[in-house]
Amino acid sequence: MRYITGGPQEDGCIFCNRLARPNDIESLILHRAEHCFVIMNLYPYNTGHLMIVPNAHVAEIENLDPHVIAELAHLLPPVVRALRRVLGCEGFNIGLNQGAIAGAGVAEHLHQHVVPRWQGDANFMPIIAGTMIIPELIPSTYAKVRAELDAEIHGIARFEVVLLDDADEPNVWLCDDEVPILDSTPESPVWRSAVSSLGLQDAEVVGYSGAPGTMDRVTTPGLVIRTTSVPDGSGWRRLPLFSQYQQSNNRAKTSDTLLRVQNNLAPWIRNDSDNRA
Numbered sequence: 001m002r003y004i005t006g007g008p009q010e011d012g013c014i015f016c017n018r019l020a021r022p023n024d025i026e027s028l029i030l031h032r033a034e035h036c037f038v039i040m041n042l043y044p045y046n047t048g049h050l051m052i053v054p055n056a057h058v059a060e061i062e063n064l065d066p067h068v069i070a071e072l073a074h075l076l077p078p079v080v081r082a083l084r085r086v087l088g089c090e091g092f093n094i095g096l097n098q099g100a101i102a103g104a105g106v107a108e109h110l111h112q113h114v115v116p117r118w119q120g121d122a123n124f125m126p127i128i129a130g131t132m133i134i135p136e137l138i139p140s141t142y143a144k145v146r147a148e149l150d151a152e153i154h155g156i157a158r159f160e161v162v163l164l165d166d167a168d169e170p171n172v173w174l175c176d177d178e179v180p181i182l183d184s185t186p187e188s189p190v191w192r193s194a195v196s197s198l199g200l201q202d203a204e205v206v207g208y209s210g211a212p213g214t215m216d217r218v219t220t221p222g223l224v225i226r227t228t229s230v231p232d233g234s235g236w237r238r239l240p241l242f243s244q245y246q247q248s249n250n251r252a253k254t255s256d257t258l259l260r261v262q263n264n265l266a267p268w269i270r271n272d273s274d275n276r277a
């Protein structure tokens with residue numbers, strides 16, 4: 001599992017470090033606004049624990065420009081709506097911890113926590129004492145929430161669905177030789193729209209197939225889903241995901257998408273057991 005390492009503290013500020021890196025999937029950044037960004041917590045208190053973080057490395061709220069605080073507040077409604085749709089949570093803890101004495105884990109860079117809550121979750125959620133490590137859910141939750149924010153914040157309604165079977169060396173399902181496009185419906189989360197539109201009996205979201213960078217407005221966003229089902233409809237065929245597809249096919253968009261999935265998911269899907277920490 002490459003998303004979480006319980007290893008030694010990294011040098012510098014974890015927020016500034018991630019903001020400076022280009023690959024938002026690896027950094028778990030879900031959205032970049034003008035003055036703030038949204039990132040998943042590496043050590044979540046609960047599934048879907050996000051943070052809204054000002055870009056500026058500032059420790060105290062009174063030292064942030066008012067328009068930065070305003071943007072931070074503006075990001076809350078879409079973030080809360082996206083989390084509720086994806087996770088079906090019943091409540092939220094939303095808050096800023098200012099100063100180490102107040103419980104701030106990264107006291108030098110102020111950040112706002114958004115923690116989804118469910119009935120009864122406090123029984124297993126050590127919210128003050130420590131964190132819950134839910135590594136297997138991180139890439140899945142990241143993909144679902146990022147797609148949902150694509151819809152919420154950017155108004156995107158069309159998503160690619162990279163459908164993989166459950167073979168050890170996975171195959172990708174193509175429809176008429178292309179990665180299928182889903183038109184999402186506003187009443188259900190993007191990932192569930194994908195699963196039901198393809199008639200999948202079982203499905204697991206395993207990653208995000210869109211651009212690594214959240215500022216990319218050209219690449220079609222999408223989800224990588226694994227299933228044991230055969231998708232509904234005709235025109236489907238299976239090809240090995242790790243084939244030389246991109247060199248032998250003239251459908252450039254599908255080739256680009258599969259190349260991104262190969263690059264971003266290869267270490268995780270291919271060597272699942274090796275990388276599981």
Ligand SMILES: [Zn+2]
Pocket residue numbers: 030031032149150153154214
């Ligand atoms: Zn965004």
Ligand SMILES: [Zn+2]
Pocket residue numbers: 013014015016017056057058108109
């Ligand atoms: Zn910082």
